[in-house]
Structures are given as C-alpha cells and as structure tokens.
Amino acid sequence: MAVLLSVYLPDTLWVSGAFVKRGEDTVLGYFYVKPGEKVVYKVIKPVNQIMLILPETLVIYYPDHKKAFKIRHHYVFTDGLFSFNAENLLRLGFVLEGEDTTGDTVIKTYKHPDMGVKAVIKSVGGSVREYIGYGVRGEEVLRVRYGEFKEVYRGFRFPDRVEITAANSTESYDYYGVSVVGEGGVPDYVVNFKIPEDVEVVYKGWE
Amino acid sequence: MVQAQSAQRACMQAEMDAEADVNKVLWIAAGFFLGLLGVGAAYVLEPDPPASNLLGKSPEYVAVYTDCYKRKGKSVQVKNAVIGCVLGNLLYVGAYACCLFGTCATAGAAGSTY
Incomplete structure (x- = not known):
C-alpha cells in the first residue's frame, strides 16, 4: 500500500481509516499508513493486536498476552492489497501485450516474457476496477476487485472496498472514514511504536 | 486437545497457502539456469507468510502458521529447484553426448574416406 501511496502523497502525511476484513473470520480495526515507512493495523476484534509492516520486519504485538513477534520478511514494502497496478507489473518485468478500449472501460493485458504468466487490469473511468492474474497454464490464480474510489487528498483516490x-477462497476489505492526516491526527503508539520491556518477543526468520 | 486441533488447522492452512503462493516456475528456472546455486538459494531463502493472513489471528496461530508456512514453502522451492537442476543437467549431458558422438561420427566418416 505504501509504495502506491508514496507516489501520490507527501511523506509527512498519514492515511488512516477503519477497516473490516471479511473471510474465514471477521476482523475489525483501524489502519495507518506512513508513505514509504510503515503500515500499522490496530485490530480490535477478534483479538487485541497491533501489526506493523516495516521495510524488513513484520511486528505483531499482543498487548493483552504480553507477547510480540518480529518476523523477518523480504517482500516489497506493501501489504499486497494495492500492489496490483500497472507500475508494479512493469517493475516486475511484465510487458504490455494488448489494450482494448470500449467506452470508458480499458482492459490492458500484461505478460511476463520469462515466467509465462499473465495479468489483466480492467479500469473504468480511469480507476482500476479489477485485476486478474493467470498462471503458466492460463489458469486464473488471483482476482482482485476494487469498489468505488473516493478522493481523499488532492487527486489521490482510495477504494471503499477490495475483494x-x-x-x-475469497476475502474482502471494506474501508471507512479514510482520510489524510498530519502526525497530530495519529495516535502516539502508532507514530512512536515500541515494544514494552516486559513483553516476550519471539523472533522468526532471524536464525 | 482443542489447542492441538487448532494448531493442526493453522498448519494445514499455512501449508496450503505456501503451496499456492510459491512461484514454482521461478524456482524451476533458478535450478535450470543456476544449477546447484539455484538449489542452494531455494534452501536458504525462506518464503514470507503474507501479513494479511496473520491479521486478527491469535498469537498461537501466528506462531504455528509462520513456522509451517516457511517450512512448506522452502520444501516446495527446493523440490522445484532440484527438478530444474536435473532438467538442466540432463539437457547439458544430452547436448554433450550429441556433440561427442556427432564429432566421432563425423571423424569416423571423414577417416573412412582415406
């Protein structure tokens, strides 16, 4: 998410809002994104959890259990949900194979010349509405659908739903009250997050 | 008993996710083109469980899921890199044999004219 947002937003601002994730379980909480630096999820249901996605570390903290995980990760600094865009595909080595325009609907097909996989991005009125990923045998492996986009900051638009x-298996994220705020509008535990000293920290992937 | 069952469920889910997420073609290509280096990379580089799969999950689930995902993901990577490595070597040996016998046959044919 942060990779995409950093293209549009000054790095002094945060994007924040509430979310509901629906899938096997329903997860409720808030999210805060500092472009290029961190993504923070504060889960309030079903468990009290704070998740920080940092450039090389995924931190998951459970205040009620006095337990935290520090998981080393190598993936691009994004939570994945907003990484399905043309810029990221081209950066990953995909090339534009075809483009079909009907009215305000544009369907672009991308292909990776070495891996043999394909991706299709469908946009309506300039906003991405659907992303479909195909495997090497032409089978559909991933489908991402975006809801309505609303402008939250000077031309930057944010979807109200991602499925x-x-x-x-299908899971969806509904976003509510998304806004762009300065540091003053973000809780202190998000800006200056630190695991308390009395918390047990489990390290994964650092061996 | 209940905890053991949920741990087993978390592990099964992690293994299914890792199987689906790991890019098998990429690791076959790594083994094919890089040989043992590709197999080594598959063994050393651990796949990362997606953060969204751990959102809202209990600490017990996160612990089990992360371990099982990395273990299964690594095993899928190594298996495919080995397949790529074997294919690459077979192709290399085949090409070498063709070249060797082709040269012999040519030399034999050339020798028989004298």
Whole structure:
C-alpha cells in the first residue's frame, strides 16, 4: 500500500481509516499508513493486536498476552492489497501485450516474457476496477476487485472496498472514514511504536 | 486437545497457502539456469507468510502458521529447484553426448574416406 501511496502523497502525511476484513473470520480495526515507512493495523476484534509492516520486519504485538513477534520478511514494502497496478507489473518485468478500449472501460493485458504468466487490469473511468492474474497454464490464480474510489487528498483516490479471490477462497476489505492526516491526527503508539520491556518477543526468520 | 486441533488447522492452512503462493516456475528456472546455486538459494531463502493472513489471528496461530508456512514453502522451492537442476543437467549431458558422438561420427566418416 505504501509504495502506491508514496507516489501520490507527501511523506509527512498519514492515511488512516477503519477497516473490516471479511473471510474465514471477521476482523475489525483501524489502519495507518506512513508513505514509504510503515503500515500499522490496530485490530480490535477478534483479538487485541497491533501489526506493523516495516521495510524488513513484520511486528505483531499482543498487548493483552504480553507477547510480540518480529518476523523477518523480504517482500516489497506493501501489504499486497494495492500492489496490483500497472507500475508494479512493469517493475516486475511484465510487458504490455494488448489494450482494448470500449467506452470508458480499458482492459490492458500484461505478460511476463520469462515466467509465462499473465495479468489483466480492467479500469473504468480511469480507476482500476479489477485485476486478474493467470498462471503458466492460463489458469486464473488471483482476482482482485476494487469498489468505488473516493478522493481523499488532492487527486489521490482510495477504494471503499477490495475483494480478493485466490485458491478458492475469497476475502474482502471494506474501508471507512479514510482520510489524510498530519502526525497530530495519529495516535502516539502508532507514530512512536515500541515494544514494552516486559513483553516476550519471539523472533522468526532471524536464525 | 482443542489447542492441538487448532494448531493442526493453522498448519494445514499455512501449508496450503505456501503451496499456492510459491512461484514454482521461478524456482524451476533458478535450478535450470543456476544449477546447484539455484538449489542452494531455494534452501536458504525462506518464503514470507503474507501479513494479511496473520491479521486478527491469535498469537498461537501466528506462531504455528509462520513456522509451517516457511517450512512448506522452502520444501516446495527446493523440490522445484532440484527438478530444474536435473532438467538442466540432463539437457547439458544430452547436448554433450550429441556433440561427442556427432564429432566421432563425423571423424569416423571423414577417416573412412582415406
């Protein structure tokens, strides 16, 4: 998410809002994004959890259990939901294979010349509405559908819903009250997050 | 008993997700083009569980899921890199044999004219 946002937003601002994730379980909480630096999720249901996505570390903290995980990760600094765009595909080595325009609907097909996989991005009125990923045998492996986009900051638009279908399971994210705020509008535990000293920290992937 | 069952469920889910997420073609290509180096990379580089799969999950789930995802993901990577490595070597040996016998046959044919 941060990779996409950093293209549009000054790095002094945060994007924040509430979310509901629906899938196997329903997860409620808030999210805060500092472009290029961190993504923070504060989950309030079903468990009290704070998740920080940092450039090389995923921190998951459970205040009620006095336990935290520091998981080393190598993926691009994004939570994945907003990384399905043309810029990221081109950066990953995909090339534009075809483009079809009907009215205000544009369907672009991208292909990776070495890996043999394809991606299709469908945009309506300039906003991405659907992303479909195909495997090497032409089978559909991923489908991401975006809801209505609303402008939250000087031309920067944010979807109210993202639905992901992969491996026969579907989960969706609904976003509410999304706004762009300065540091003063973000809780202190998000800006200056630190795991308390009395918390047990489990390290994964640092061996 | 209940905890053991949920741990087993978390592990099964992690293994299914890792199987689906790991890019098999990429690791076959790594083994094919890089040989043992590709297999080594598959063994050393651990796949990362997606953060969204851990959102709203309990600490017990996160612990089990992360371990199982990395273990299964690594095993899928290594298996495919080995397949790529074997294919690459077979192709290399085949090409070498063709070249060797082709040269012999040519030399034999050339020798028989004298």
